[in-house]
Structure formats: C-alpha cells, structure tokens
Amino acid sequence: MANIQAVTDATFAQKVLESDIPVLVDFTATWCGPCKAMAPAVEDLAREYDGEADVYLLDIDANPDTRHAQGIMGVPTFMIFNRGEVVERFTGSMSRSKLAAALESAIEAAK
Structure with a gap:
C-alpha cells in the first residue's frame, strides 16, 4: 500500500486525533493475509475521498503503544475518527462498499 501514508505512535495524535476532517485508520500487519486482501479497497x-478524509495505515507490530491504547485485538481493524472521536470500528475483512458507506457517513457528519 505504497500510496497510503503510515501513521505511527509518534504521529497518531497529530494526524488522527487532531485532524479537522474524518480519518480512516487501517490497523494492519505485514504478516496478515486478510490485511493484504483489503489493501486495494x-x-x-484513499484516492476517492482525498481532500474529504484522510486514510492512514498503522502497523500494529511497529506501533504497540497506539495498538494498546486503541484496544486492537485483531487485524485488520478499521477505525474511523471524526474530530478525535471514534465513530465506527470494524474488525476483519469486509466489503469495500460497507467501509465506504461508513466513511461517507463520517464525512457527512463532519460538515
């Protein structure tokens, strides 16, 4: 997923919690097959909602502080934040349309 920026323990608060627009964070791991399957979606x-929402990857193995703070127990986990608050959370593979609908809902709520 070279097109998506990574977020880390050091940058999570600034990029995600302090963002003025909705943020989708994909909590992932390099060894996770379902994570790789979800990567194209x-x-x-990230391309479709560029400017309306930010999309970041967080490698749970490299960023244990954020993983623990957010209660991540399995990957992939997708969390949508709006003004620092979690508005949606999904764990496991899902359809692109379900994830898009949740992101669209957060974007509408942010307006």
Missing part, C-alpha cells in the same frame, strides 16, 4: 478509498 483501502487504496481506492
């Missing part, structure tokens, strides 16, 4: 959403 997440990349599509």
Whole structure:
C-alpha cells in the first residue's frame, strides 16, 4: 500500500486525533493475509475521498503503544475518527462498499 501514508505512535495524535476532517485508520500487519486482501479497497478509498478524509495505515507490530491504547485485538481493524472521536470500528475483512458507506457517513457528519 505504497500510496497510503503510515501513521505511527509518534504521529497518531497529530494526524488522527487532531485532524479537522474524518480519518480512516487501517490497523494492519505485514504478516496478515486478510490485511493484504483489503489493501486495494483501502487504496481506492484513499484516492476517492482525498481532500474529504484522510486514510492512514498503522502497523500494529511497529506501533504497540497506539495498538494498546486503541484496544486492537485483531487485524485488520478499521477505525474511523471524526474530530478525535471514534465513530465506527470494524474488525476483519469486509466489503469495500460497507467501509465506504461508513466513511461517507463520517464525512457527512463532519460538515
């Protein structure tokens, strides 16, 4: 997922919690097969909603502080934040349309 920026323990608060627009965070791991399967859908959403929402990857193995703070127990986990608050949370593979609908809802709520 080279097209999507990573967020880390050091940048999570600034990029995600302090963002003025909705943020989708894909909590992932390099060894996770379902994460790799979801990668094209997440990349599509990042392109489609560019300017309306930010999309970031967080490698749970490299960023244990954020993983623990957000209660991530499995990957992939997708969390949508709006003004620092979690508005949606999904764990496991899902359809692109379900993830897009949740992101669209957060974008509408942010207006």
